[in-house]
Amino acid sequence: MSDPGPRVPGVGDARYPVRLTTSDGVTLAIEVPDGSTVIEAALEAGHVLPSQCCRGTCGSCHATARGAYRLGDHSPSALPPEKEAAGEVLLCRTYPLGTVDVALAYPRSRILDGGVGRREGIVVEVSRVARDTVALRLQLDPDETTGAGVEFEPGQFMELQLPGDERRRAYSMTNTGNWDGEVEFLIRLHEGGYFSGFLSELLDGRRPLGERVILHGPTGAFGLRESGLRPRWFVAGGTGLAPLLSLLRRMAEWGDPHPARLFLGVTTEEDLPKLPLLEDLAAQLPTLVVEPCVWEPISDWTGTRGTPADALAAALAGRSGSAPDVYVSGPPLLVDAVTAVCLAAGLPPEHVVTERVLPT
Numbered sequence: 001m002s003d004p005g006p007r008v009p010g011v012g013d014a015r016y017p018v019r020l021t022t023s024d025g026v027t028l029a030i031e032v033p034d035g036s037t038v039i040e041a042a043l044e045a046g047h048v049l050p051s052q053c054c055r056g057t058c059g060s061c062h063a064t065a066r067g068a069y070r071l072g073d074h075s076p077s078a079l080p081p082e083k084e085a086a087g088e089v090l091l092c093r094t095y096p097l098g099t100v101d102v103a104l105a106y107p108r109s110r111i112l113d114g115g116v117g118r119r120e121g122i123v124v125e126v127s128r129v130a131r132d133t134v135a136l137r138l139q140l141d142p143d144e145t146t147g148a149g150v151e152f153e154p155g156q157f158m159e160l161q162l163p164g165d166e167r168r169r170a171y172s173m174t175n176t177g178n179w180d181g182e183v184e185f186l187i188r189l190h191e192g193g194y195f196s197g198f199l200s201e202l203l204d205g206r207r208p209l210g211e212r213v214i215l216h217g218p219t220g221a222f223g224l225r226e227s228g229l230r231p232r233w234f235v236a237g238g239t240g241l242a243p244l245l246s247l248l249r250r251m252a253e254w255g256d257p258h259p260a261r262l263f264l265g266v267t268t269e270e271d272l273p274k275l276p277l278l279e280d281l282a283a284q285l286p287t288l289v290v291e292p293c294v295w296e297p298i299s300d301w302t303g304t305r306g307t308p309a310d311a312l313a314a315a316l317a318g319r320s321g322s323a324p325d326v327y328v329s330g331p332p333l334l335v336d337a338v339t340a341v342c343l344a345a346g347l348p349p350e351h352v353v354t355e356r357v358l359p360t
Contacts, residue, residue: 016068016096020049023225026108037072038091038102048112049104050221052157052170054092059332059356060220061091063105068098077332078356106221110153119143119150119215121183126202126209131270132189133239134199135174138213140181149179154224154246155355158183158217162198168216169195172243172329172355174277176250183215186242186273222329222355224250230322230351231259233315235308235338237330238266240357244329245277252284260288261315261324265308265334268298309337316345323347329355 015031018038022028032041039061042049051061056074064087071084072093079090091102121140129135142148152158154176159168175184189196201207224232224247232251234244241264251260266272272292282288293304293311304311312326326347328338335354342352 016098016100018096018100018102020047020102020104022104022106022108022111024107028111032096032100035095038094038096038100042091046113048114048116048219049091050106050110050219051092052159052219056090056093058170058358059090062221063089063091063094064103065089065094065100067096067100069094069096069100071095077358080336104221106223110156110219110221110223112219116216116219121181121213121215123202123209123211123213124182126199128203129186129273129275130266131268133271133273134187134189134203135275136185136187136199138183138185138215140183140215142181148181149177150181150183151177152183152218153177153220154250155222155243156218156220156246157243158215158219160185160195161214161216162195163212163214165194167194172220172222172246173218174242174245174249176246176253186239186245188239220355222327222353223247224327225325225353227325227351229258231261231324233312233324233326234260234262235312235326235328235330235334236262236264237308237334238271238357240328240330240334240355241273242329243355244327245275245281247327248281248285248288249277252281256285258287259324260285262288262290263293263308263311263315264290265293265295265311265330267295269294269301270298307334307337309334309341312338313341313345316341316347323351325351325353327353327355330357332356332358 013034015033018030018032020028030041030045039051052058059078074090074093119140121138124139125137127135140150157170157172159170161168171185173183174186236244293308294301326342328335335356
């Protein structure tokens with residue numbers, strides 16, 4: 001990190017120039033007041049950068065920076081020390097001290113102008129698909145601006161809120177944008193969890209279908225990247241499967257010819273989601289191979305044993321042809337393990353696209 005340099009002249013606190021460059025080459029110039037973060041200043045300038053917790057714990061606002069700045073307190077799970085040493089940052093914890101150049105890993109289309117959208121809807125379906133995993137489907141009310149449909153990029157998430165309660169929880173959609181106004185989620189139940197309690201009451205009939213939900217978004221930077229016809233391999237841990245399902249459904253809708261492979265990691269067989277959607281995708285994407293990976297089998301499991309990172313390492317060692325792009329979504333430990341496996345196998349860093357999923 002370079003020296004802070006002189007303060008910007010003028011009345012009042014200093015304001016530092018920051019250039020944000022997206023993956024498709026678009027540059028946005030903002031000024032960040034002394035003591036503010038890049039996320040805060042971008043919002044003040046009318047640009048909503050992909051982020052979630054704004055406390056340095058989720059990693060959603062990950063980027064690379066050069067220049068004079070300091071990083072505020074943050075979780076090493078969201079930004080490991082070695083990545084911080086290499087110039088990677090969390091923009092919600094990045095305080096400029098001079099000129100800063102920021103490289104964003106997503107295109108300009110993932111930056112919202114004017115604020116995060118707000119919609120309302122009702123619960124139309126909820127079902128348990130694994131031991132502690134629920135599939136949730138909401139029907140959104142028509143919107144004055146966008147009409148009955150709902151638009152979002154595969155891989156994005158929304159924050160869900162119950163009326164009369166300020167708490168929000170972020171979940172990735174499993175479907176794709178549509179004219180029907182439906183959004184679908186795959187959510188893990190956590191004992192004592194705020195939204196988990198709501199879902200449990202729906203499951204056991206203590207709440208009826210038709211309950212109202214407020215949605216904020218969509219936002220998020222995770223998504224497919226254009227890279228020719230390189231194979232696309234997907235690695236999911238638990239409900240990290242949700243955004244990957246959205247990516248695969250988009251590939252099916254567009255008839256993408258990319259060879260595709262999904263490594264789905266769970267702890268025991270009881271955690272494997274029973275989703276007809278996976279069978280549908282296998283039929284719609286003839287190139288798709290689904291490999292469930294069970295870490296601690298409790299019966300005579302005959303499939304892959306171990307973590308999806310283990311299975312990925314074996315597949316990379318035995319591969320032939322073009323190096324794949326690897327999309328990984330799951331707990332930080334899995335994301336870090338998969339990233340390490342890919343780099344050890346000689347994949348360039350730009351071949352690895354990550355989404356860290358933390359309990360909410």
